[in-house]
Amino acid sequence: MGKEKATIVVFSGDLDKVMAAFIIANTAAAMGKDVTMFFTFWGLNVLRKSILNLRAPNILQKLFSFLNRGGKERLPLSKFHLFGAGTFMTKLLMKIYKIPTITESLKIAKEQGVKIIACTTTIGFMGLSRDSFIPEVDDLAGASTYLGEAFDGKVNLFI
Amino acid sequence: MPIIQTSRKMKEMQVGQVLEVLATDEGIKKDMPAWCKATGQEFMGVDEKEGEYRVFVKKLKGLE
Numbered sequence: 724m725g726k727e728k729a730t731i732v733v734f735s736g737d738l739d740k741v742m743a744a745f746i747i748a749n750t751a752a753a754m755g756k757d758v759t760m761f762f763t764f765w766g767l768n769v770l771r772k773s774i775l776n777l778r779a780p781n782i783l784q785k786l787f788s789f790l791n792r793g794g795k796e797r798l799p800l801s802k803f804h805l806f807g808a809g810t811f812m813t814k815l816l817m818k819i820y821k822i823p824t825i826t827e828s829l830k831i832a833k834e835q836g837v838k839i840i841a842c843t844t845t846i847g848f849m850g851l852s853r854d855s856f857i858p859e860v861d862d863l864a865g866a867s868t869y870l871g872e873a874f875d876g877k878v879n880l881f882i
Numbered sequence: 883m884p885i886i887q888t889s890r891k892m893k894e895m896q897v898g899q900v901l902e903v904l905a906t907d908e909g910i911k912k913d914m915p916a917w918c919k920a921t922g923q924e925f926m927g928v929d930e931k932e933g934e935y936r937v938f939v940k941k942l943k944g945l946e
Contacts, residue, residue, distance in 0.1 A: 753889035754920040755945060823883065831886060 726757040728876035730869065735882055736765030737801035738810055738825070742817075744882045745828035751878065752835035759876075760832070761869040763842035767849070768793040769825065770841050770856050779850030787849065795825040795857075833859055840864050884910055885917050888939060892923065895941050900926065903937040910935050921945055 729751045733744045744760065752758045762770050773794025779785045800809035817824060823831065832839065841856060843865045853863065862868075873879045884905040891901055903914070911928055914937050918925040926938035 749886050753886045754917055821883070835886075835889075 726755060727878075728757045728759070728872060729878040730873040730876045730880070731758070731760045732869065732879075732881045733760055733762045733766035733769065734764050735801065736768035736798055738798035738813060739801050740882050741766070741769055741795075741798060741825060742822075742828065744880075745823075745825065745832060747880065748837050749828060749831050749835060752832065752837050756878075757836075758832075759838040759840060759869070759872045761840045761842060761864075761872075764845050767841060767845050767851070768798065769795045769829075770839065770860050771851070772855060772857055773797060774855075776849070776851060776855060778852070778854075781850065784848075784850030791849075793855075795829065798825065829859055838862070840868065842866075842869075883907070884937075885913050888914070888917065889921075889945065892921075892939070892941055893945050897941050897943060900938055900940045903935075903939065905935045905937065906933060908935070910937055914939065 729748075731744055731748055733741060735741065748758050748760050768791065771793030773792060773796070775792070776788035777785055779788065798810065800813055803809040814824070829839075838861050839859055840862050841860050843863050846852070846863060884903055884907055888901065888903050895901060903910070914928070915925045917923075918939060922943050924940040924942050926940055928938070929936040
């Protein structure tokens with residue numbers, strides 16, 4: 724296609740780290756780059772619907788979903804989370820300083836053509852399915868797909 | 883955010899037009915020239931006044 728590529732692995736499910744990932748992704752897209760965001764492990768929480776995973780194949784997975792609810796508006800802070808106070812304060816500061824929320828950032832990313840991929844390995848072990856995810860997800864794929872894009876790209880980040 | 887908004891606006895503009903961007907983010911002084919270099923647009927300069935930055939960018943070519 725001619726555009727330079729950038730790939731970002733979003734391993735973290737922390738609000739602050741995911742925000743950084745989106746800012747970089749959106750800015751790269753604004754610079755005309757072809758950006759792929761590969762969400763894996765905790766990063767999947769960004770793409771999950773905020774529901775319990777009761778349809779999971781085994782009981783451990785069902786229990787895990789109680790601990791790990793998912794949903795992009797429920798992400799914890801990587802430091803000073805303080806049982807939720809950290810996230811609350813960060814969201815308030817973001818509002819005051821007009822920094823886009825994760826929901827807004829995801830919308831902008833989609834508008835700019837950033838590809839949103841969910842990792843099938845993590846999906847497998849967490850017992851999730853396509854229904855567990857928000858419609859913004861473009862594809863479900865594994866490490867090979869990600870690496871294919873990464874080797875073609877000029878910028879590759881692990882967040 | 884100003885860069886992303888610039889990119890969006892520039893897509894709607896015609897070649898030859900100039901965009902004035904108002905920002906409070908100091909980073910724009912370096913970010914805008916970088917964006918212009920990456921996308922092939924012309925960075926025309928920045929006016930700094932009381933924490934507000936007015937940046938002028940000319941559209942030289944179409945954006946992808």
